[in-house]
Amino acid sequence: MKALKYIGMALAFPMMFACQQSDVQQDTDYQSMSDEERLEAARSMAQEFIMVDGHVDLPYRMKVGGFTLQREMLDVSERTDGGNFDYPRAKEGGLDAPFMSIYIPASYQERGGAKAFADSLILMTERIADTWPDKYAMAYSPSDIESNFEKGLISLPMGMENGAPIEDKLENVAYFHERGIRYVTLTHGKDNLIGDSSYDDTKTHGGLSEFGKEVVKEMNRVGIMVDISHVSDDTFYDVMELTSVPVIASHSSARKFTPGFERNMDDDMIKKLAENDGVIMINFGGSFIDGDYQQKTGEVREHIVNWLAENELSRNDPEAQKYISEYSAKHNPFPDVQKVADHIDHVVSLVGINHVGLGSDFDGVGDSLPTGLKDVSMYPNLFAELLKRGYSKEDIEKICSTNVFRVWRAVEDFASKS
Structure with a gap:
């Protein structure tokens, strides 16, 4: 019996030591580090954690650049001239799952063709994965992203920016889910058939239209996240009263720093979003943060x-x-990277660490990006600033992906039971 006891103690000792090491790691004082040490720690975290960015406008960048399904594509497997995204820079920055924005300009609402245009950008995104299968892969769920991450692949989930391609046909919600769309930004620059936009003072519907209310219910049913970036305040509150699952703001920031800019979320909206267990994913664009x-x-x-x-x-x-x-x-x-950290700080001070993420708007906000966050290689600069302010390693992981995965899985679970 004594021998067994000693054997048990011998087996337990390395486990105890491992736990002690884990405790030491969790208690690391990043604030006392030098800037260089902290940046190195941030780079390590960016590589260790799955990082999701809620909004990258690569497909539209390629479209307006003249790249089509019939012509040679922009080679985003290599470092590109211009733009904010490509494979080498994404790998340097630790970006694993940029939501490819299927962006539909509001003009398509007026002249028609929104659905066909959306389909063309979806096909272009799929072609990226097909052309460079050793670097990219499509992703339709958090599990897909986790699997791709283990293989060293960058995932390409898709979100549709502007619900105009749904047109006036509720069945198109399920159609776009089948095509791989996993969130829909309900409006963009102008009011549409779904609801009112933050950029349009017409107030066509006074919030969600009657059709828009059915669209939100249908998105819940099929498993598409509702994205309230770009909607008017009235539309936001209508969504919050109606949705059965958490929602996201895929690329919005805090209105506290941009008074009068309805495109950002005010404090009451951020609190309401958190009550719903949702996530605001901070936009890096200059006019959004300063x-x-x-x-x-x-x-x-x-x-x-x-x-x-x-x-x-x-x-x-x-x-x-x-x-x-x-x-x-x-x-x-x-502005600089500290301004982005200020927005994250503000959200955390209001509602806690569980309701904030990253929604850069890379390739969508031109040259307005802040110093230190000019492209997808630079996320570690933001993480280093957050560590300097007292954020923990666990906090960084939540910002990177844990928070948005929670929302996404809740939407999946609800749809599976509908």
């Missing part, structure tokens, strides 16, 4: 235009390019 961004950029632009005129130069002249570069650097109008 209320003074437009004014700052306007002042820099005006100065440069006047300087060029006074000196009788064009932007292409070497002297002008040198001056513009130096002046812009000295009077940098861009």
